[in-house]
Amino acid sequence: MEPLKISKYPNGILRKKCASVERVADSERKLFEEMLFAMRHFAGIGLAAPQIGIARNLIVADIGEGAVRLANPAIVETKGSGKMEEGCLSVPGVGVVIDRPEEIVVKGLNEKGRVVEWKARGLLARVLQHEIDHLNGRLIVDYLNLLERLRLRLHPRKGRRADAHL
Numbered sequence: 496m497e498p499l500k501i502s503k504y505p506n507g508i509l510r511k512k513c514a515s516v517e518r519v520a521d522s523e524r525k526l527f528e529e530m531l532f533a534m535r536h537f538a539g540i541g542l543a544a545p546q547i548g549i550a551r552n553l554i555v556a557d558i559g560e561g562a563v564r565l566a567n568p569a570i571v572e573t574k575g576s577g578k579m580e581e582g583c584l585s586v587p588g589v590g591v592v593i594d595r596p597e598e599i600v601v602k603g604l605n606e607k608g609r610v611v612e613w614k615a616r617g618l619l620a621r622v623l624q625h626e627i628d629h630l631n632g633r634l635i636v637d638y639l640n641l642l643e644r645l646r647l648r649l650h651p652r653k654g655r656r657a658d659a660h661l
C-alpha cells in the first residue's frame with residue numbers, strides 16, 4: 496500500500512465541517528485501513544479523514560492498545576480535565592499544550608456499522624477528542640492565544656516539537 500499524502504495546514508480541507516457517514520460499507524472499511532496505514536507510516540497515533548483529503552466523519556487511532564475505527568464519533572459525556580502537549584501530522588513542527596477532559600464517553604459506528612459507546616480515558620480520550628476536532632475543522636493552532644499564533648506565523652520553525660502526533 497502506498498502511504499497517502501497528509502493534508503497540511505493551511506490547506507482548506509482541514510477547515511471543513513465533515514459530512515456524516517450514512518452507512519459503514521466496504522468503501523469505508525477500506526478507508527479505515529488506508530488511514531491506519533498512513534497514520535502508522537507517519538508515526539502518528541491518531542488520524543482523521545480530512546487529513547488525507549476526505550471531508551467525512553471517519554477517525555482512527557492506535558495508542559498501542561489496538562486499532563480504533565469510528566464513523567460519526569460524538570462525545571456524549573466528559574469528566575475531569577488535564578493538560579498535555581499535542582502535535583499534529585497536519586501541523587508539522589508545532590506542539591500546543593491543550594486542556595481537555597480526562598475521561599470521555601464516545602459514541603459512533605464501528606467498522607461493522609454497529610453503534611458503539613466506549614469509555615476512554617487518558618491518552619486515548621485525548622486522541623479521540625483531537626480527531627473529533629479535525630472533523631469540525633478545528634486544529635491545535637486554534638488553541639493558541641493571539642500572541643502565540645502571531646509568533647508562530649512569523650517564526651514557523653520555532654514551534655516546539657511535540658511527542659505525540661495525532
Ligand SMILES: [Zn+2]
Binds near residue numbers: 582583585625629661
Ligand atoms: Zn491532528
